[in-house]
Amino acid sequence: MAEPLRISAKNLGALALPDFCPRCFWLKLKVRNRLPFQIFPGIFSSIDAYTKRVVHAWIDRNGGAPVWLKGLGEVTGYINPPHHSRFYIELPEYEILLTGAPDGILTLPDGSIAIIDYKTAKYTGTQDRLMGMYEIQLNAYALIAKHLGIGNVTKLALVYAEPVTDEETAAQPEIHTDDGFSMPFSVSIHPVKLDPDMLEPLYNQARQIYELPEAPDRTPGCKDCERLDELMLLARKL
Numbered sequence: 001m002a003e004p005l006r007i008s009a010k011n012l013g014a015l016a017l018p019d020f021c022p023r024c025f026w027l028k029l030k031v032r033n034r035l036p037f038q039i040f041p042g043i044f045s046s047i048d049a050y051t052k053r054v055v056h057a058w059i060d061r062n063g064g065a066p067v068w069l070k071g072l073g074e075v076t077g078y079i080n081p082p083h084h085s086r087f088y089i090e091l092p093e094y095e096i097l098l099t100g101a102p103d104g105i106l107t108l109p110d111g112s113i114a115i116i117d118y119k120t121a122k123y124t125g126t127q128d129r130l131m132g133m134y135e136i137q138l139n140a141y142a143l144i145a146k147h148l149g150i151g152n153v154t155k156l157a158l159v160y161a162e163p164v165t166d167e168e169t170a171a172q173p174e175i176h177t178d179d180g181f182s183m184p185f186s187v188s189i190h191p192v193k194l195d196p197d198m199l200e201p202l203y204n205q206a207r208q209i210y211e212l213p214e215a216p217d218r219t220p221g222c223k224d225c226e227r228l229d230e231l232m233l234l235a236r237k238l
């Protein structure tokens, strides 16, 4: 496959966002996601990684998942998710290299696996504006996991961990330690339908947008693009 379009599962999922902008998509693909002013607080990734360690440590000690993961059903163990540099599938018919980095892979009693993604966020169910993107992302992980022979994926889920920050909780003496304090999280499980076929139409769509010779039109009324225009004007040499 010559010069494939390298796209992450998450970026492919952007095609399913209700406010999807082809111009943004095209720009991100062309500059390989290296856009300016994209500062994402690292604390969320740290908490997601911590949640994974909490789950793995519990399974190591007890052989099953903690009670707060009961929404996933019975769990027998876990598989350390591969590094993103090894988690990909080539799709020569679309000239696409689909990549990803799953947060968690859990083993189930029938020998199959569940792929989960941790979200440090309040759970709002289907109200979550990003839900369409997450569904694509998880189904892409399922496709890649199957291709790599990691296991037969039978379950996908989002695991939301919402910080509990009310006054009553903050007043509990147990949260204090000698060198700091702890914050509890309330967990909600959102099952995601396993349907890798939903990815098929997106490959062509991604490819078509990527191959456009010029950036597509901007979304009318987008404040960010208006601000960019203002910045460009300001920065223009007179």
Ligand code: SF4
Pocket (backbone or CB within 6 Å): 021, 022, 023, 024, 218, 219, 220, 222, 223, 224, 225
């Ligand atoms: S219109 Fe908005 S979403 Fe589209 S490229 Fe401009 S900033 Fe991005």
